[in-house]
Amino acid sequence: MDAAxxxxxxxxxxxxxxxxxxxxxxxxxxxxxxSGVRALExxxxxxxxxxxxxxxxxxxxxxxxxxxxxxxxxxxxxxxEVEILGRRxxxxxxxxxxxxxxHNMLPWCTTEQNIxxxxxxxxxxxxxxxxxxxxxxxVLKLEKFRRSYxxxxxxxxxxxxxxxxxxxxxxxxxLLDEPFGALxxxxxxxxNVELLRLWQLMRKTVLLITHSIPEAIFLSDRVLxxxxxxxxxxxxxxIDLPRPRDPRAAKLAPEFGRYVxxxxxxxxxxx
Amino acid sequence: xxxxxxNARWRQFVDPAILFVILAILWEKAVDVFHIKPYLLPPxxxxxxxxxxxxxxxxxxxxxxxxxxxxxFFLAVVGGIVLGFVLHAIPPVRRALYxxxxxxxxxxxxxxxxxxxxxxxxxxTSKVLMAFxxxxxxxxxxxxxxxxxxxxxxxxxxxxxxATPWTTFRxxxxxxxxxxxxxxxxxxxxxxxxxxxxxEFVGAERGLGHLILEANANGRxxxxxxxxxxxxxxxxxxxxxxxxxxxxxxxxxx
Numbered sequence: 243m244d245a246a247x248x249x250x251x252x253x254x255x256x257x258x259x260x261x262x263x264x265x266x267x268x269x270x271x272x273x274x275x276x277s278g279v280r281a282l283e284x285x286x287x288x289x290x291x292x293x294x295x296x297x298x299x300x301x302x303x304x305x306x307x308x309x310x311x312x313x314x315x316x317x318x319x320x321x322x323e324v325e326i327l328g329r330r331x332x333x334x335x336x337x338x339x340x341x342x343x344x345h346n347m348l349p350w351c352t353t354e355q356n357i358x359x360x361x362x363x364x365x366x367x368x369x370x371x372x373x374x375x376x377x378x379x380x381v382l383k384l385e386k387f388r389r390s391y392x393x394x395x396x397x398x399x400x401x402x403x404x405x406x407x408x409x410x411x412x413x414x415x416x417l418l419d420e421p422f423g424a425l426x427x428x429x430x431x432x433x434n435v436e437l438l439r440l441w442q443l444m445r446k447t448v449l450l451i452t453h454s455i456p457e458a459i460f461l462s463d464r465v466l467x468x469x470x471x472x473x474x475x476x477x478x479x480x481i482d483l484p485r486p487r488d489p490r491a492a493k494l495a496p497e498f499g500r501y502v503x504x505x506x507x508x509x510x511x512x513x
Numbered sequence: 514x515x516x517x518x519x520n521a522r523w524r525q526f527v528d529p530a531i532l533f534v535i536l537a538i539l540w541e542k543a544v545d546v547f548h549i550k551p552y553l554l555p556p557x558x559x560x561x562x563x564x565x566x567x568x569x570x571x572x573x574x575x576x577x578x579x580x581x582x583x584x585x586f587f588l589a590v591v592g593g594i595v596l597g598f599v600l601h602a603i604p605p606v607r608r609a610l611y612x613x614x615x616x617x618x619x620x621x622x623x624x625x626x627x628x629x630x631x632x633x634x635x636x637x638t639s640k641v642l643m644a645f646x647x648x649x650x651x652x653x654x655x656x657x658x659x660x661x662x663x664x665x666x667x668x669x670x671x672x673x674x675x676a677t678p679w680t681t682f683r684x685x686x687x688x689x690x691x692x693x694x695x696x697x698x699x700x701x702x703x704x705x706x707x708x709x710x711x712x713e714f715v716g717a718e719r720g721l722g723h724l725i726l727e728a729n730a731n732g733r734x735x736x737x738x739x740x741x742x743x744x745x746x747x748x749x750x751x752x753x754x755x756x757x758x759x760x761x762x763x764x765x766x767x
């Protein structure tokens with residue numbers, strides 16, 4: 243595990259030496275006091291700036307808890323700490339954008355109003371918000387739906403809007419908790435391609451949580467495999483596939499198949 | 514709008530009207546055929562005549578009742594929303610006060626009418642308070658319910674974008690609770706009408722409830738029916754106004 247951290251894969255963007263996008267040190271989490279449920283067991287890893295990393299694990303392994311800790315929404319147990327861009331995480335930091343599986347749109351606001359919300363809450367100048375929203379909408383292919391309400395959008399469009407809700411604050415670190423998990427397979431594949439395109443455009447540090455092996459391989463520079471509860475990192479696999487990746491070509495490559503088998507074994511899937 | 518739509522809309526008014534006409538004819542004829550005494554059930558024609566002849570009185574007494582209902586309803590909505598928010602936001606207050614509220618809600622408000630008359634007299638105040646008592650609790654309960662049903666993932670989202678408690682309240686909790694609050698208001702309005710009429714029954718010099726008692730005492734069943742028609746018109750209009758306001762919160766139907 244440490245070896246992989248020490249030698250970032252060649253696909254990573256030129257990171258600032260020594261400053262990780264995300265650094266997780268000895269993070270553990272027990273719910274409900276000392277005798278409570280142990281959700282996370284000493285998790286320790288680092289993600290260089292600009293890298294796309296997936297956390298793969300069975301459901302209930304504490305990966306969402308880990309993401310909430312990294313996001314600063316809940317604190318880790320004493321002794322653990324999270325650093326974002328070299329700064330110790332204390333509460334929610336503005337460098338971080340989070341997208342959860344259930345979309346975050348307010349039913350009484352249009353797509354545009356929903357995307358503006360976070361920026362308005364932060365007190366950004368209206369002209370600046372206008373500019374950002376006008377940049378984001380075409381990238382997410384939501385221009386025609388800026389005045390639509392969430393119930394008028396498809397599930398895929400809502401998740402794209404959820405990405406927009408996060409991107410408007412221009413965070414440097416993106417935390418995605420199965421953002422497309424509730425969608426059908428086809429829409430999910432399409433959105434993954436778009437997510438990759440977005441990432442290639444902006445080169446932000448991304449931590450994606452998923453339980454889909456092909457999705458993790460297709461998107462990531464690295465895949466961290468988590469154990470069953472209490473969760474800890476079982477292995478750290480570097481995905482050495484060329485970029486830009488095309489979904490069909492990538493999945494036909496023999497290396498892709500090898501990664502699927504390797505990760506499947508780690509997760510205890512019969513092959 | 515297609516022809517089918519237009520037809521459906523038209524029938525929406527025509528079908529009840531047909532039923533109404535049938536019932537009116539049955540009423541008029543039944544009184545005649547079965548020799549029902551007019552002090553028990555006057556023929557419809559008599560009721561219509563009484564309504565027309567006393568229209569000035571009916572309007573004046575309706576206006577008194579409307580004022581009582583609207584004032585009581587307004588106090589109930591404002592007070593109910595404020596108390597609902599306080600109970601939701603401050604857990605110690607909720608723990609202390611909620612059982613008291615439940616007990617009060619279980620109390621038949623009608624039983625409080627004599628007390629209101631003793632305390633606040635025969636004037637409008639006691640009726641406003643009766644309307645308030647009837648309408649208040651549904652608003653409190655629906656406000657609390659609406660606030661508690663704010664989706665937790667949206668609360669977490671507001672945390673993630675570092676919204677202040679005030680912003681979260683204004684831009685998330687209030688709009689999320691509005692559909693439920695307006696449902697509470699729709700329940701509260703007919704209750705406010707009941708409260709005001711009950712207050713007028715127990716002790717009043719004005720209002721439709723008073724007019725009903727007076728007509729009853731004088732054996733003027735036709736006027737009693739006319740007053741009942743006036744009550745239902747008043748209640749209908751007031752309910753419709755609340756319904757109009759509720760329609761502005763369109764996301765309740767989602």
